[in-house]
Amino acid sequence: MSKRLKIAIDGPAGAGKSTLARLLSERLGIPYVDTGALYRALALKAYRLGIREDEEEKLAELAKNSNIEFRRDERGLRVLLDGEDVSEEIRAPHITLLSSPVSQHPKVREALLKLQRELAKEGAVMEGRDIGTVILPDADVKIFLTASVKERARRRYFELKQKGYDVDLEQLEKEIEERDKRDATRNTAPLKMAEDAVLLNTDNLSIEKMVEEALRIVRERCGIK
Numbered sequence: 450m451s452k453r454l455k456i457a458i459d460g461p462a463g464a465g466k467s468t469l470a471r472l473l474s475e476r477l478g479i480p481y482v483d484t485g486a487l488y489r490a491l492a493l494k495a496y497r498l499g500i501r502e503d504e505e506e507k508l509a510e511l512a513k514n515s516n517i518e519f520r521r522d523e524r525g526l527r528v529l530l531d532g533e534d535v536s537e538e539i540r541a542p543h544i545t546l547l548s549s550p551v552s553q554h555p556k557v558r559e560a561l562l563k564l565q566r567e568l569a570k571e572g573a574v575m576e577g578r579d580i581g582t583v584i585l586p587d588a589d590v591k592i593f594l595t596a597s598v599k600e601r602a603r604r605r606y607f608e609l610k611q612k613g614y615d616v617d618l619e620q621l622e623k624e625i626e627e628r629d630k631r632d633a634t635r636n637t638a639p640l641k642m643a644e645d646a647v648l649l650n651t652d653n654l655s656i657e658k659m660v661e662e663a664l665r666i667v668r669e670r671c672g673i674k
């Protein structure tokens with residue numbers, strides 16, 4: 450398959466975007482780009498510097514003056530913030546929480562737009578919230594991944610438990626619901642499905658079935674037999 454394919458995967462937290470994007474990238478031989486990691490890295494830097502989540506100008510300046518890069522090694526995709534590997538730190542629950550309000554600011558999103566398009570230039574499986582609608586409106590394939598709140602909370606619960614965090618399932622459900630609402634109703638790049646995206650619900654799909662289904666969509670959309 451073509452190396453320069455641009456595949457956009459959008460959807461709410463916990464729908465399976467990262468898993469799907471990573472596996473599709475392996476199967477198709479196209480780089481994987483996790484755009485949520487950009488907002489997370491920015492949130493981490495703001496946190497360290499004591500910049501508040503409502504300081505839009507400062508956050509946008511920070512975004513412009515930060516160097517966020519992706520590297521691949523045997524552990525998978527690594528995220529470098531000004532040269533420092535922050536791959537684990539950006540997944541901590543307090544940074545997850547902070548990345549949501551940080552990502553709401555139009556100026557912050559604008560500051561990260563060019564970098565995202567640059568990252569997809571040579572082809573990419575790019576996952577996020579506004580890839581099909583804003584970042585890559587001309588993507589070859591757009592998939593909008595969903596799953597019920599219960600299922601997404603359950604997945605996040607096991608993921609965090611495995612990393613040693615003490616979490617509460619009900620609390621996670623509540624947080625996911627709130628985050629969904631905020632992401633869907635914000636003014637800038639709200640989470641919504643692109644008109645030409647294909648909806649894929651992962652509630653009752655195994656990972657293997659999800660990947661197979663996505664590959665079928667890619668083949669169909671790109672006219673590949």
Ligand code: DC
Nearest residue numbers: 484485486488548549552577578579
């Ligand atoms: O996908 P994630 O959980 O790593 O994303 C972290 C935060 O960044 C989340 O609150 C949504 C936001 N985000 C966004 O607004 N736009 C994107 N393209 C990707 C993530």
